[in-house]
Amino acid sequence: MEKLYPVPVTIKFASEFVLKHHRHNKPPQGALFAVGAGYSGVVVGVAIVGRPISRHRQDGSTAEVTRCCVPDSAPKNACSFLYGAAWRAARALGWRKLITYTLQSESGASLRGSGWRVIAQTTGANPANWQSRIGRDHQDVTAQPKFVWEQTL
Numbered sequence: 001m002e003k004l005y006p007v008p009v010t011i012k013f014a015s016e017f018v019l020k021h022h023r024h025n026k027p028p029q030g031a032l033f034a035v036g037a038g039y040s041g042v043v044v045g046v047a048i049v050g051r052p053i054s055r056h057r058q059d060g061s062t063a064e065v066t067r068c069c070v071p072d073s074a075p076k077n078a079c080s081f082l083y084g085a086a087w088r089a090a091r092a093l094g095w096r097k098l099i100t101y102t103l104q105s106e107s108g109a110s111l112r113g114s115g116w117r118v119i120a121q122t123t124g125a126n127p128a129n130w131q132s133r134i135g136r137d138h139q140d141v142t143a144q145p146k147f148v149w150e151q152t153l
C-alpha cells in the first residue's frame with residue numbers, strides 16, 4: 001500500500017501549487033519554509049509556513065501555517081500529513097508554537113487528526129482595513145469568521 005511521504009519543495013513551487021489548486025486563497029506574500037506531500041512520485045499537497053499574520057502573535061517563538069493546499073484528488077489524510085510535517089519541521093528549526101486559521105465553515109478534522117487544538121475564534125477582518133499595506137489584495141475569505149488553531153511543545 002502506498003503511503004504519503006514528505007517532499008522538500010521551494011517556496012516558489014509551493015506558491016505556484018497554491019495558485020493552481022487552492023479553493024479560496026492566493027499564495028501568501030512571503031514564507032519561512034514550505035513542505036510537500038508526495039504520493040506515487042507526485043507532489044499531492046503543500047504547506048507554507050511563515051511569520052504570524054497577526055502582529056499580536058509575532059512573539060519570536062510562533063510560526064504560522066499560512067497555506068495548506070491539497071486538491072480534491074489527493075489521497076485521504078494528506079492535509080493531516082502536511083500539518084504534522086509542518087509542525088515537525090518548525091520544531092526542528094526551533095519554533096515553539098505553530099498556529100493556523102480555518103474558516104468556521106470548515107470542519108477542522110485534519111487539524112484535530114494531527115493533534116492541534118482551537119485556541120480562539122475571530123470575527124473576520126474589515127475588508128477596508130485589509131488594503132492598508134502595499135501589495136495586499138482583498139480576498140473574500142478575509143471577512144469570514146475563523147478558528148485559530150495551535151500546536152505547541
